[in-house]
Amino acid sequence: EVQLVESGGGLVQPGRSLKLSCAASGFTFSNYYMAWVRQAPKKGLEWVATISTSGSRTYYPDSVKGRFTISRDNAKSSLYLQMNSLKSEDTATYYCARHRSWELGYWGQGVMVTVSS
Amino acid sequence: DTVLTQSPALAVSLGQRVTISCRASKSVSTYMHWYQQKSGQQPKLLIYSASNLESGVPSRFSGSGSGTDFTLTIDPVEADDIANYYCQQSNELPLTFGSGTKLEIK
Numbered sequence: 001e002v003q004l005v006e007s008g009g010g011l012v013q014p015g016r017s018l019k020l021s022c023a024a025s026g027f028t029f030s031n032y033y034m035a036w037v038r039q040a041p042k043k044g045l046e047w048v049a050t051i052s053t054s055g056s057r058t059y060y061p062d063s064v065k066g067r068f069t070i071s072r073d074n075a076k077s078s079l080y081l082q083m084n085s086l087k088s089e090d091t092a093t094y095y096c097a098r099h100r101s102w103e104l105g106y107w108g109q110g111v112m113v114t115v116s117s
Numbered sequence: 118d119t120v121l122t123q124s125p126a127l128a129v130s131l132g133q134r135v136t137i138s139c140r141a142s143k144s145v146s147t148y149m150h151w152y153q154q155k156s157g158q159q160p161k162l163l164i165y166s167a168s169n170l171e172s173g174v175p176s177r178f179s180g181s182g183s184g185t186d187f188t189l190t191i192d193p194v195e196a197d198d199i200a201n202y203y204c205q206q207s208n209e210l211p212l213t214f215g216s217g218t219k220l221e222i223k
Contacts, residue, residue, distance in 0.1 A: 037160075045152075045160065045203055047212040061118075061211035095159055102207030103150040105171070107159040 002026040004096045004108030011114045012086055022079040022096030022108060029077035030054075033099035036070060036081045038092035039110070046092075049081065050099065064090075086115045119143055119206050121215035128221045134192035137218045139204035141185045148208040151180055151189045154217075155200045163202075164189060196222065 008020040020036070036048040049070035050059040058070050069082040079096055091114050097104040120142040129135040139149065147167035152160040162171045164180035167187060177198075179190045191198055199222060204215040 044216045045154075045205075045214040047214070050212075059210055100162065100165060102148070102212065103162060103165045103205065104152075104160070105162050105165075107161070109159055 002098065002106045004098065004106060006094065006096050006108045006111035009094065009111035009113045011116065013117050014087060014115055016086055017082070017084045018086060018113060019083070020081040020094055020096075020111060020113070022081075024077045024079065024096075024098070027098070029072075030074040034070075034072060034079045035097045035099055035104060036068075036079075037095045037097055037104065037107075038090075038113075039095070040089075040092040043092075048094070051079070083113070086113075088115050091115045118211055119145060119209060119213050121204050121206060121213055123202075123204060123215035123218045125216070126219040126221060128223045129194050130223045131196060132193045134190065135194050135220065137189040137191075137202050137220070139182075139187045139189070139215050141187070141206060144184045145206040145208035147183050148206055149180075149182065149187045150205045150207065151178075152203045152205065153198075153200045154203065160203065191220075194220075194222075 003025045005023045012018045035050040038048050051070045055072050067085045071080045093110040095110045096108040098106040122140045149167045151164040154160040163174050168180045201217045201219050203217045
């Protein structure tokens with residue numbers, strides 16, 4: 001069974017940093033592109049980042065480019081999201097997701113990040 | 118960026134047919150996908166590449182369209198289908214989602 005379990009969320013002050021983790025199991029992690037998608041409270045879904053199977057290629061929307069970094073450790077079947085210079089508008093539930101192609105076939109339960117002073 | 122437009126909400130009677138629409142601001146070919154998100158849960162992929170049913174998804178769900186206009190059809194609607202439905206395009210980066218359609222029961 002595919003499982004994606006996020007961790008590392010919490011309350012953080014504006015301008016500070018936070019690193020999210022996603023532990024994957026039930027599939028060969030190194031074979032799949034992986035992504036982070038977020039959802040602000042009572043809002044829709046926003047794609048945040050995608051990483052290739054080897055980690056050599058990463059993709060971001062302009063809203064987080066230069067502040068967020070996606071990475072992976074295939075030996076540990078783990079995905080990460082380093083978030084720097086956090087803003088109040090980054091407050092959201094962050095989902096780890098497995099790409100099917102460029103759609104997202106499996107999603108984790110999500111982890112909440114609150115950016116507030 | 119490709120903007121996806123969805124109606125905010127739809128009300129339907131149980132056992133009836135419902136179509137949820139998604140319009141793209143530019144052609145996305147058939148690179149359109151649909152997700153279901155129930156209250157308090159993560160999204161779930163229903164349809165990929167406009168019309169392909171994801172494994173394990175009931176055949177009550179179907180998708181159609183190409184270019185800029187797409188539809189997700191549920192027939193017949195069951196009580197378990199109460200959820201928000203999102204479209205997503207992958208024709209170009211950034212990947213974008215529609216704002217979601219909330220399906221309600223009359």
